Each structure stands twice: as structure tokens, then as C-alpha cells.
Amino acid sequence: MIIDLTKREPGCVGHPVMRLNMRLREAQGYDEVKIIFNVDDIPVDAVEILVRRHGFFVKNRECDGKTCVLYCARES
Amino acid sequence: MSVRELLRVHGQPKREVYFDIENSGFVPDEVVEAMLPYFNRRGYGNPAITHKPGWEAYEVFYETKELVAKTINAGPEEIVFTHSGTEANNLALMGFVLASKKKGKIVSSIIEHGSVLFVLEEISKRYGWKYQLVPVDEEGLVDPSIFATFIDRDTLLISIQLVNHEIGTIQDIKALVDVARDRNPDVVFHTDAVDAYGRMEIDVERLGVDMLTISSHKILGPKGVGVLYIKEGVKLEPIMRGQLSAEKLWPGVENIPIIAGFKRAVELAFDDLGSNIEHMRDLRDRLMKGIIDSVPDVIINGPVGDRRVCDNVNVSFLYVEGEAITIELSMRGIYVSSGSACTSRYLEPSHVLLAIGRRHEEAHGSILFKVTRYHTVGDIEYTLEQIPDAIDRLRKISSWKPSR
Numbered sequence: 001m002i003i004d005l006t007k008r009e010p011g012c013v014g015h016p017v018m019r020l021n022m023r024l025r026e027a028q029g030y031d032e033v034k035i036i037f038n039v040d041d042i043p044v045d046a047v048e049i050l051v052r053r054h055g056f057f058v059k060n061r062e063c064d065g066k067t068c069v070l071y072c073a074r075e076s
Numbered sequence: 077m078s079v080r081e082l083l084r085v086h087g088q089p090k091r092e093v094y095f096d097i098e099n100s101g102f103v104p105d106e107v108v109e110a111m112l113p114y115f116n117r118r119g120y121g122n123p124a125i126t127h128k129p130g131w132e133a134y135e136v137f138y139e140t141k142e143l144v145a146k147t148i149n150a151g152p153e154e155i156v157f158t159h160s161g162t163e164a165n166n167l168a169l170m171g172f173v174l175a176s177k178k179k180g181k182i183v184s185s186i187i188e189h190g191s192v193l194f195v196l197e198e199i200s201k202r203y204g205w206k207y208q209l210v211p212v213d214e215e216g217l218v219d220p221s222i223f224a225t226f227i228d229r230d231t232l233l234i235s236i237q238l239v240n241h242e243i244g245t246i247q248d249i250k251a252l253v254d255v256a257r258d259r260n261p262d263v264v265f266h267t268d269a270v271d272a273y274g275r276m277e278i279d280v281e282r283l284g285v286d287m288l289t290i291s292s293h294k295i296l297g298p299k300g301v302g303v304l305y306i307k308e309g310v311k312l313e314p315i316m317r318g319q320l321s322a323e324k325l326w327p328g329v330e331n332i333p334i335i336a337g338f339k340r341a342v343e344l345a346f347d348d349l350g351s352n353i354e355h356m357r358d359l360r361d362r363l364m365k366g367i368i369d370s371v372p373d374v375i376i377n378g379p380v381g382d383r384r385v386c387d388n389v390n391v392s393f394l395y396v397e398g399e400a401i402t403i404e405l406s407m408r409g410i411y412v413s414s415g416s417a418c419t420s421r422y423l424e425p426s427h428v429l430l431a432i433g434r435r436h437e438e439a440h441g442s443i444l445f446k447v448t449r450y451h452t453v454g455d456i457e458y459t460l461e462q463i464p465d466a467i468d469r470l471r472k473i474s475s476w477k478p479s480r
Binding site: 012013015017018020021022025040041042043045046049050 | 208219425
């Protein structure tokens with residue numbers, strides 16, 4: 001499952017934090033999740049805590065200072 | 077159908093119970109009476125002018141500041157009147173940005189009121205400040221460990237509400253202030269306390285906040301007064317320009333009759349705050365339990381117990397649209413609001429309900445009740461007599477059925 005939060009969507013529920021939470025809840029049936037986000041929107045450490053709370057761990061991270069990609073897998 | 081026709085068809089219900097304090101409420105007679113002399117008998121002058129009607133206006137203006145300050149353990153010089161809670165939130169955020177010598181970051185939460193979220197968006201567009209929104213858990217609470225990751229040296233301002241306006245979550249502001257100051261001792265902390273004021277003890281010293289917002293109509297005062305507490309030393313710039321009157325940060329002549337009404341509403345709310353809270357908590361719990369016991373397929377939104385403010389009941393009635401419920405209950409004289417839309421501009425469900433993990437269909441059937449010290453056990457009993465029948469009728473005609 002890929003969660004791409006790099007584009008802000010309009011409206012009350014378009015914020016990346018809102019979409020991350022909603023998509024992570026939907027990710028319960030998946031073993032692997034790739035999350036792409038702007039660090040200006042959400043700190044990497046916050047995403048990692050949220051990912052862990054939803055039963056995943058971060059296998060790998062790629063950050064270029066603006067955008068981060070987290071490769072997450074389900075905790076066994 | 078015109079509104080006139082709509083009201084004619086609606087008719088006058090035999091009994092009326094008003095629970096839509098979230099969006100505005102009735103003004104009790106004693107508050108209306110306190111306002112009346114200030115329209116044309118005393119204090120009708122400009123409070124900044126040196127004559128008797130002006131001094132009378134200034135007297136009630138300043139006495140109200142003293143009273144409000146006392147209720148939150150602040151000083152009267154730290155109280156600024158605006159004309160609404162929305163304006164007070166605008167002043168706190170925008171005023172801080174305008175006064176700041178450098179650009180920085182503002183941290184807030186994903187479940188704030190629109191008068192914070194839309195202002196942050198505007199600040200970002202207009203002045204190039206960054207803003208970040210902290211997520212909440214399924215009860216609407218900000219987790220201090222996640223919150224800490226958002227605070228850095230660039231964070232100049234934080235705005236987290238004390239009580240959520242939709243689901244009644246009481247945020248542990250003191251813990252968040254401590255976390256924030258630990259990460260950045262210079263950060264300024266604002267809290268929107270509009271849904272906390274008059275419903276719980278508030279002590280700005282104990283909370284450690286620098287700014288705090290209050291609104292008159294949320295405590296059954298008249299619409300048209302907001303308050304921003306600004307701790308001595310916090311610098312704000314006026315966000316509107318014009319002729320200053322008694323207030324130095326908010327231009328224009330103060331609306332003295334409305335302030336006099338607000339003063340009376342504060343006196344009534346705080347005269348016996350402990351008993352008022354107990355009364356509201358009792359009614360809240362009766363209503364919540366009564367709904368759970370008598371209507372199948374309901375979900376309580378927000379925390380249950382001490383972390384929920386004493387006046388808030390937010391329930392999702394599954395398989396029914398919130399607007400349909402508000403109309404059906406209105407016909408029965410029960411006035412509530414629905415969290416089925418975040419604003420009239422967007423056909424999206426409440427951002428607060430989605431943020432705590434509700435699905436769209438659960439958020440769409442949400443109904444918000446707010447009890448006051450004026451409600452009675454009889455009001456709750458009447459409401460509980462009507463709700464099961466109203467929901468049952470709507471579910472029978474709804475095309476939206478459970479997938480069992």
C-alpha cells in the first residue's frame with residue numbers, strides 16, 4: 001500500500017496528518033506500507049511513532065531534507 | 077420553500093428543549109435585563125470619552141475585565157475584548173505573527189476549531205509562516221510524546237484548545253505546556269478555552285498558558301463579545317486598524333450593552349461553578365446512558381468520564397443522516413446540531429470525528445447535544461422519550477441499511 005501525502009488537498013480533511021491517520025487505519029489488511037510525505041507537514045519522528053502505533057515498523061527511510069519515504073512492514 | 081413557509085409548516089412544538097449551544101444559544105432573562113439600561117439609560121456613551129455616560133460605560137467595561145480576570149486568575153489589564161471568540165483567536169494568532177520580528181512555525185492540533193485552522197492556513201499563505209498540526213488519539217487527546225516531536229527552535233507559537241468543541245475532550249494543557257517549554261523555553265502558548273470556560277476551573281497560572289480565548293455566547297451571554305487573555309509581556313500587533321477606544325488592541329467603539337450582558341452571564345456561570353458543573357454532568361450522563369440504553373447502533377464520540385467536559389454529549393446514530401435527525405427532532409421541539417459537515421462550504425464530514433477514527437458513515441449520523449445549568453431532568457426525560465421513536469422512524473425510511 002502506498003500513502004502519498006505530498007500534495008495538500010482542499011477542505012477540512014485534506015491535511016496530510018488527517019490523511020495519514022485515516023490511511024493507516026485502512027492499512028490494517030496490508031503487510032507493507034510505503035509512506036511519502038513532506039517533513040514540513042509532519043516530523044519524521046511523529047510519523048514513525050504513528051506507524052508503530054498501527055502495528056508496523058520502519059524497515060528503511062529515505063529523506064532528502066524536504067520529502068521522506070518510509071518503507072514499513074507489519075510487526076510480526 | 078421559503079424560510080417563512082418552512083416555519084409555518086414546522087409549527088410550534090408543545091415543548092421545546094434547546095441543546096445547540098455549540099452554535100449559539102438562548103440568552104436568559106436576567107442577562108437581557110442586565111443589558112437593557114446600557115442601551116439608553118446609563119453608560120450609553122463611548123467608554124473612552126470624559127463625560128458621565130462615557131465614565132458609566134467605562135465602569136462596566138472595566139468591571140467586566142476585573143470579573144473575567146478573577147475567574148481565570150489573571151489581571152484586568154491582561155484581558156482584551158473583541159466581538160467574538162473567532163476574533164479573539166484571530167487576534168492571538170495573526171496578532172502574534174504581525175508582532176514577531178522573525179518568521180517561524182506554529183504548532184496546533186488537527187481537531188481545532190475553524191477559527192484557528194483557517195487562520196493558520198491564511199497566515200501560511202499571507203506571511204509564509206509554517207504550521208503543523210498534531211494528530212490526536214481515538215478520544216481526541218494529543219499524545220505528549222508525539223507533540224514533542226513537533227516542537228523545535230523554530231516553533232514560536234502553539235495553539236491547542238483546552239476543550240474540543242465537538243467531542244468535549246479535555247486536553248491536558250499543563251502537560252503540553254511543560255513539554256513545549258522543555259523543547260523551546262521561549263515558545264508562546266495559546267489555548268482556545270471557549271468550550272471550557274464556565275464548565276471547569278481555569279487558572280492561567282497553573283496551566284502555564286500565555287493567551288486564552290473566551291466567548292460570551294458559549295456561556296449563554298449575548299453574541300458579540302469575545303475575550304483574549306494576554307499574559308503581561310506577550311507582544312501582539314493589532315490586526316485591524318481604526319479609531320481606538322478603551323481597548324488598545326481592538327479598534328472601534330466597544331459594545332457596552334453586550335459587555336454588560338456578558339458580565340451578568342459570567343456572574344451566573346461562576347456564582348456556584350461547582351454546583352453548575354455537577355448539575356450539567358448529571359444531565360450529560362443521564363442523556364448519554366438513556367440514548368445508549370434505548371437506541372441500537374449508536375456510538376459515543378469522545379471520551380467518557382473525567383476527560384470529557386461536563387456539558388457535552390456527541391452521539392453517532394448509525395444508518396441515519398445527521399441533517400435528517402436535526403429536522404426530525406426539531407419537529408418534536410428538540411434542537412440539536414449535526415457534525416455531518418465541517419462547514420457549509422465543504423460536503424465533508426466533521427474533521428474532528430474523522431481525526432478520532434470515525435468512518436464517513438459514522439460521522440454523518442453524529443448529533444451534538446450541549447446541556448446547560450438551565451436544563452432540567454424533565455428536559456432530558458422528554459428528549460429520551462422522543463429520540464428512540466425519531467431514530468426508528470428515520471431508519472425505516474432510510475435507504476441506508478446495516479450490512480448484516
